Structures are given as structure tokens and as C-alpha cells.
């Protein structure tokens with residue numbers, strides 16, 4: 053063990069779904085105390101807290117959590133990175149531990165979204181009485197809907213269709229089959245917002261949101277929180293054997309943003325920054341895609357999952373359609389993808405997602421995933437992407453202890 | 454004839470409607486929005502560049518749920534205009550996957566989107582099938 057290594061000591065996600073009786077802080081504290089208990093530590097042990105809550109307003113969520121869970125005076129970082137907010141919070145905690153500033157770090161992501169409708173984006177003001185130019189395009193009225201779309205289902209539909217244009221084979225039915233896979237996986241996940249198996253006919257016949265994404269092919273807005281406690285390798289060595297046995301090694305923790313390319317300001321390019329993050333992560337961890345026993349990737353829409361098979365290099369470049377058709381990403385396949393049910397079934401409480409994906413992987417690496425356990429899982433990858441854009445990739449390994 | 458204004462500043466009207474991008478003189482990157490600098494090379498010198506009015510449909514979606522006031526369904530698309538990517542709606546064809554196909558040739562067209570209280574007409578652009 054090198055002293056710079058960082059481990060997940062405790063991690064938990066709440067049930068995702070509707071929590072009418074619980075507010076944002078209830079959910080955040082539930083996840084926080086569950087993660088601390090899972091790691092056998094308390095708030096007093098933490099040297100840093102990083103937390104995110106994207107849609108909840110301007111209040112500093114980290115300090116709000118401290119004011120319920122324990123005001124110990126430690127540095128608090130409030131992070132905001134779209135759908136990569138949770139992964140960013142974890143990354144901040146990891147950096148602090150890696151830098152030797154803290155022995156233990158806490159990362160929390162929480163969101164209250166149930167009833168918010170589809171992850172739409174594209175809010176717009178009403179048109180004025182007389183044309184007046186505003187904004188960076190000098191538009192006389194909102195451009196969303198008049199010059200393309202800003203809605204998330206539409207943007208990610210175009211991202212999937214662009215892949216189809218480049219490599220062929222990606223059509224409505226194929227994207228719906230990806231969704232069918234994830235809804236099938238979700239039946240084994242008691243914490244998923246939706247855990248109902250859906251047939252291909254049901255998925256394709258459901259309400260069209262933005263072709264080719266129908267409603268069940270879109271991530272479900274819901275309430276939820278997730279929290280993780282990280283620890284330095286040297287500190288972990290002083291803890292109990294049980295804590296060491298359940299600790300999960302963070303073999304790679306990477307965050308990238310989107311580098312400039314032609315068209316990237318016309319349609320967000322979620323490909324290059326994911327490929328860059330994956331490349332760096334594989335190098336840092338010293339593992340390759342073939343070593344992965346499971347992958348949780350950011351299937352905010354069925355059209356997104358396809359492109360990330362390729363971006364994470366789970367298949368040859370251009371080979372995502374064949375990869376899916378081979379059965380590889382099914383739970384009994386060679387590279388199980390989204391055995392949690394993915395965001396389409398599990399739900400997508402934005403700031404919680406980047407930690408919940410890591411919890412899912414840890415759950416399997418610890419051998420604690422019950423009926424949905426991927427047998428013998430030793431290495432896993434968790435990926436999230438937030439538009440505008442940020443990509444988090446973490447590679448996790450079963451503890452050798 | 455009513456006074457007409459372009460919907461966005463990067464649309465030029467007249468007998469030969471076309472889009473004009475800000476082209477970085479350092480690296481050639483093109484942008485449609487007001488710039489502080491170039492996202493590719495950080496240069497600050499730009500020149501206007503006419504964008505081709507012919508293109509190929511590189512991606513699209515058919516949006517069924519949109520902001521209030523936007524007619525649905527509509528086709529949102531990314532058009533490759535001879536190397537410059539443009540975001541626009543596909544118009545003058547039914548909004549369904551039988552009539553909108555990846556790789557199909559399209560051309561720029563303009564149309565009024567309404568008049569303000571002083572009778573000034575705003576003209577937007579879109580792309581229509583060119584075949």
C-alpha cells in the first residue's frame with residue numbers, strides 16, 4: 053500500500069423515489085449517517101466535507117448538513133458540476149486525503165426532484181411586445197425550440213443519433229432494447245425508483261418525448277441521496293480487520309471537462325471528455341476495459357448509454373451496436389453495464405447520482421449485493437457526465453485485505 | 454412591405470440569406486455567439502465568415518415536449534454545412550422519421566416567426582430537404 057492510496061471506507065445510497073415526508077436535509081443526513089456507520093466512524097473523524105445539491109437553491113448544502121449532523125469546524129466545500137456533482141464532491145474529498153490534509157473525508161450528494169417532470173432544461177421567458185435583442189446570439193426571442201432544442205431528452209437523442217450517423221446500426225429499436233435491458237436489471241434492485249420489467253413493445257409504444265427517446269428511455273427524476281467516507285491507506289491500516297476487509301480501493305479518480313472541437317458548442321460533445329477520463333483512469337489504475345467485472349455508466353437517456361460503451365472503450369471504436377447485440381452489457385454478459393437498472397429505472401437525483409453509481413459498484417465488490425450480485429466481482433468502473441460538461445470516472449477494486 | 458429583422462444576429466437576410474460566423478483568425482475555429490476569445494486557441498481576433506447554405510443532416514431528434522409557445526412536434530437537427538456545424542430546425546417536411554433521414558442533403562431557408570407591436574417582422578432560419 054502506498055501512502056497516497058485512497059479507499060472508500062463507508063458508502064450508502066438512500067432509496068431513490070418519492071420521499072414526500074423527507075426534505076433535502078433529511079435525505080442528506082440519512083445518507084451521511086448511513087455512510088459513517090457503514091465505515092465505523094463518526095462526524096468527529098472527518099477532516100473535510102464536500103457536498104452538492106444542484107436544484108435546491110443557493111444555500112451551502114455542506115454547512116446545512118453540518119448543522120444537522122455535526123458542526124466540527126472542518127473545511128466545507130460546496131460543489132456544483134451538473135450531473136457530475138456527486139462525483140465531483142467525492143473527487144474533492146479524495147484530493148484532500150491524497151494531499152495529506154485529511155485522514156478521512158466525507159462526500160454527500162442530495163436532490164429532491166420527484167414531480168419535477170422530465171429532465172427538460174430549456175426554460176424560457178415569454179416573448180416580449182417588441183423585438184429586442186438579448187443574449188450571446190443577439191436573438192429577439194428565446195432560441196430554444198426555434199433554433200434546435202435545449203431540452204435534455206432532445207440533446208441526448210441527437211448525441212445517440214449522431215453515433216448512428218457515423219457508424220450505422222443505431223435505430224429506435226436498438227435504443228429501446230438498451231432501455232429494456234436496464235429495466236430488466238432493475239427488478240433486482242430494491243432501492244430503484246422503478247423496478248418493473250418492461251417489454252420492448254411497451255417501451256417503444258410509450259409516450260414519445262424526443263425521438264428516439266420515449267418516456268421509459270429517459271432518466272427518472274426522483275428524490276435521493278448518497279454519501280461516501282474516504283480514508284487514506286495509512287489510516288486504514290490502523291483500523292479493524294473488518295474495516296480493512298470491506299474497504300474498497302479507489303484505483304482511479306478522474307474528472308475531465310470537454311476540450312474544444314469543431315461543433316462542440318453546437319451540440320455538446322460528451323464523447324471526447326469521457327474517452328479522455330477513461331484513458332486516464334485505466335492508466336492510473338493499471339487496468340484495462342477487459343478487466344472490468346461491472347460498469348455503472350451515465351445512461352441519462354437510452355441514446356447516451358450506447359455512445360458510452362464506445363467512449364469507455366468497452367468495445368472497439370465504432371463497435372457499440374455490435375457490443376450491445378453480443379449481449380456483453382447484460383448482467384450475464386462479459387461486461388455487465390448498469391446492473392442497478394441505470395438512471396432510466398433506478399432514477400437520477402442529479403447530485404446524488406455520481407456517488408450512488410460508486411455505491412453500486414462497491415456493493416458488488418464487497419460481495420453484498422444479494423440477488424443481483426455479480427459473482428466474484430473484483431474491479432468495477434463508475435462513470436457520470438454532467439452537461440456543459442464534466443465527466444467523472446472512478447475505478448474501484450476489491451480490497452486485498 | 455413590413456420591416457424585417459433577422460431572428461439572430463448571425464443570420465443575414467436579403468436576396469441571398471446566409472449565416473455569418475465569427476472565425477478566429479488564429480486557428481480558424483468558428484462561433485455563432487458573441488465572443489470574449491476563441492475557445493480553441495484563446496485568440497481574440499475574429500473575422501466574419503460566410504457559412505455554406507447547403508449541408509448534410511448529421512443528427513436530429515423529433516421533439517414532442519417543448520417550452521410553452523413552441524409548436525410540437527418539431528425536428529431539431531445538427532447540419533454539417535461544408536465543415537461548419539449548425540444547429541437548426543428542419544422545416545417544410547413532416548416531422549417524422551420517414552421524412553427526416555440521417556445523411557440527407559438540406560438547404561437553408563428563411564421564414565417569418567411573427568411581428569411585434571410595431572409591425573416589425575422577425576425572420577428565422579431553418580433547413581429544408583434539398584433533394
Ligand SMILES: [Zn+2]
Pocket residue numbers: 477478479480481482491492493494495496
Ligand atoms: Zn482560435
